[in-house]
Amino acid sequence: MTSPASSSSLLQMANCTIRFGGLTAVSELNLSIGQRELVGLIGPNGAGKTTVFNLITGVYQPTSGQINFEDKSTARLNPHQLTRRGIARTFQNIRLFASLSVFDNVRAATQLHRAHGIRDALWRGRSFHDSEKTVETEVMELLEVFQLGKHRDKLAVSLPYGDQRRLEIVRALATRPKLLLLDEPAAGMNPTEKVELMKLIQFIEEKYQISVLLVEHDMQVVMGICRRIIVLDYGVKIAEGNPEEVRKNPKVIEAYLGEEPV
Amino acid sequence: MIRHGSRRWLIAALVAAFAVSWFSTRFNQYYLGIAIDVGINIILAVSLNLINGHTGQFSLGHAGFMAVGGFTAAKLTLLYGESLYPFSLIVGGIMAALAGLLVGIPSLRCKGDYLAIVTLGFGEIIRVIFQNSQFFGAATGLTGIAKLTTFFWAWGIAAVTIYVIAGLVNSTYGRGFLCVHDDEVAASAMGINPLRYKVTAFVIGAFFAGIAGALYAHHKRVLQPDGFNFIKSIDIVVMVILGGMGRTAGVVVAAIILTLLPEVLRSFASYRMIIYSLLIIGLMMGRPQGLFVWPIFKKNAKN
Numbered sequence: 144m145t146s147p148a149s150s151s152s153l154l155q156m157a158n159c160t161i162r163f164g165g166l167t168a169v170s171e172l173n174l175s176i177g178q179r180e181l182v183g184l185i186g187p188n189g190a191g192k193t194t195v196f197n198l199i200t201g202v203y204q205p206t207s208g209q210i211n212f213e214d215k216s217t218a219r220l221n222p223h224q225l226t227r228r229g230i231a232r233t234f235q236n237i238r239l240f241a242s243l244s245v246f247d248n249v250r251a252a253t254q255l256h257r258a259h260g261i262r263d264a265l266w267r268g269r270s271f272h273d274s275e276k277t278v279e280t281e282v283m284e285l286l287e288v289f290q291l292g293k294h295r296d297k298l299a300v301s302l303p304y305g306d307q308r309r310l311e312i313v314r315a316l317a318t319r320p321k322l323l324l325l326d327e328p329a330a331g332m333n334p335t336e337k338v339e340l341m342k343l344i345q346f347i348e349e350k351y352q353i354s355v356l357l358v359e360h361d362m363q364v365v366m367g368i369c370r371r372i373i374v375l376d377y378g379v380k381i382a383e384g385n386p387e388e389v390r391k392n393p394k395v396i397e398a399y400l401g402e403e404p405v
Numbered sequence: 406m407i408r409h410g411s412r413r414w415l416i417a418a419l420v421a422a423f424a425v426s427w428f429s430t431r432f433n434q435y436y437l438g439i440a441i442d443v444g445i446n447i448i449l450a451v452s453l454n455l456i457n458g459h460t461g462q463f464s465l466g467h468a469g470f471m472a473v474g475g476f477t478a479a480k481l482t483l484l485y486g487e488s489l490y491p492f493s494l495i496v497g498g499i500m501a502a503l504a505g506l507l508v509g510i511p512s513l514r515c516k517g518d519y520l521a522i523v524t525l526g527f528g529e530i531i532r533v534i535f536q537n538s539q540f541f542g543a544a545t546g547l548t549g550i551a552k553l554t555t556f557f558w559a560w561g562i563a564a565v566t567i568y569v570i571a572g573l574v575n576s577t578y579g580r581g582f583l584c585v586h587d588d589e590v591a592a593s594a595m596g597i598n599p600l601r602y603k604v605t606a607f608v609i610g611a612f613f614a615g616i617a618g619a620l621y622a623h624h625k626r627v628l629q630p631d632g633f634n635f636i637k638s639i640d641i642v643v644m645v646i647l648g649g650m651g652r653t654a655g656v657v658v659a660a661i662i663l664t665l666l667p668e669v670l671r672s673f674a675s676y677r678m679i680i681y682s683l684l685i686i687g688l689m690m691g692r693p694q695g696l697f698v699w700p701i702f703k704k705n706a707k708n
């Protein structure tokens with residue numbers, strides 16, 4: 144097992160447990176993500192992967208255990224506060240803003256960085272227009288980088304499925320995260336789209352110099368781009384290591400028996 | 406509706422309202438009265454639209470906020486004279502906004518139907534408080550209020566309301582209201598604080614409802630607590646639904662039509678609620694997006 148370097152650690156989960164009634168969804172989980180690291184989180188259905196995301200992003204508070212982001216505790220912080228601290232995510236079931244255009248979906252995510260407030264929005268002076276201009280430039284740049292610029296005025300939910308997934312990633316990037324959590328981004332994609340997605344994730348990591356935690360069922364995607372993989376089963380971490388180590392791990396093979404071949 | 410240079414739009418609207426008001430003595434006073442009613446209802450509908458339409462909450466308490474503004478303003482001019490009228494509008498708005506904050510904070514932890522019930526209860530409590538308050542004339546309410554609301558005030562403030570709310574929503578800041586409407590979970594994942602936006606919508610919506618109440622008081626000259634029962638709230642909700650939740654232009658048109666309709670159907674006045682009900686039922690079946698939402702408006706629809 145690779146031991147995570149604590150000095151350059153971005154996110155650290157220590158002994159995190161969360162119970163829903165009688166069900167322990169995540170149990171005594173230790174997980175660490177370094178700066179500019181691309182980590183995979185895999186496991187069978189119901190293993191607790193999405194729950195880990197919900198713990199990291201403050202949707203749930205752990206029943207016990209400690210989560211630190213940039214060496215500061217995240218306890219009792221709301222999701223929107225954690226986004227401000229630099230954690231962004233996508234959702235397993237796409238959650239785009241349905242009544243908003245592609246442009247506005249991304250614009251909404253620049254909220255954190257806009258220079259104007261409610262008073263400028265009402266007064267509409269020069270500083271407001273300047274601020275809006277900056278936002279527009281930034282949003283269009285992002286959309287162009289991900290080839291979504293031509294769709295700017297379409298309703299986000301009218302895009303093809305693959306584009307919606309991509310747009311959700313772009314929207315998360317617009318918050319300027321340090322850590323990006325992707326929950327099954329390849330779900331529902333065809334093989335060509337999956338290859339493109341792998342390139343896209345690597346491109347993001349390089350261009351924006353951020354860390355990515357990737358939940359994914361598709362082993363080819365995970366094994367292809369993650370240098371370190373963590374395997375969950377029934378909320379318990381059963382393996383951690385590089386793709387080769389994980390692939391050979393007997394516990395992993397057993398957990399996945401009857402599912403996809405690893 | 407409001408794009409760049411919207412301040413110019415506002416000034417033009419204010420000048421127009423002033424010009425019409427200048428010649429208002431020449432108009433049929435009955436029609437002038439209805440025109441002022443229309444202006445007041447535009448303020449009520451557009452401000453409720455921020456809460457129910459843009460932000461996606463379900464408030465049934467708008468008549469309550471209106472009552473707070475109306476009674477506050479009327480009492481002010483009754484006690485301290487007519488010259489306080491402009492000031493009384495602002496104070497009425499502020500008092501209603503405080504009520505909005507008061508209701509907003511605890512009730513926004515509820516959603517959907519529960520919020521509707523909480524705000525409905527709030528509206529009724531306000532009404533009962535005024536009904537039992539000797540200071541505000543108890544059940545008879547306030548009478549002898551000076552007639553100070555002119556066409557200029559009603560329509561000028563309607564223009565300001567449209568400017569403020571449409572302008573607000575049509576900014577990067579204001580997109581937050583729509584995000585909260587669409588998906589609170591996704592909104593908070595984008596760094597938007599849903600609670601804060603919801604309370605802000607309530608406070609701003611209540612502020613304008615309070616001003617509308619103040620205008621109303623100085624238009625009708627009598628205020629009775631019974632006039633602010635939940636049916637009044639529902640009237641305003643109907644305007645928002647009919648106009649197409651979150652569509653400012655549609656809501657303005659709906660406010661105009663629904664104010665004129667009872668006048669046109671004056672001889673059937675007692676059937677008014679039946680017509681309303683039929684309208685809503687017909688609308689829900691035929692045009693669930695609202696009467697005035699057409700595909701060509703889609704792109705700019707959220708202004």
Ligand SMILES: Nc1ncnc2c1ncn2[C@@H]1O[C@H](COP(=O)(O)OP(=O)(O)OP(=O)(O)O)[C@@H](O)[C@H]1O
Pocket residue numbers: 163166168186187188189190191192193194195235
């Ligand atoms: N809010 C909740 N209340 C009760 N149980 C929950 C809640 N959220 C998750 N669970 C349970 O926790 C377990 C882990 O769920 P989770 O969604 O994290 O799994 P997952 O690994 O993401 O699975 P999948 O691959 O199907 O997305 C499941 O048994 C689920 O039913």
Ligand SMILES: [Mg+2]
Pocket residue numbers: 192193194235
């Ligand atoms: Mg999941």
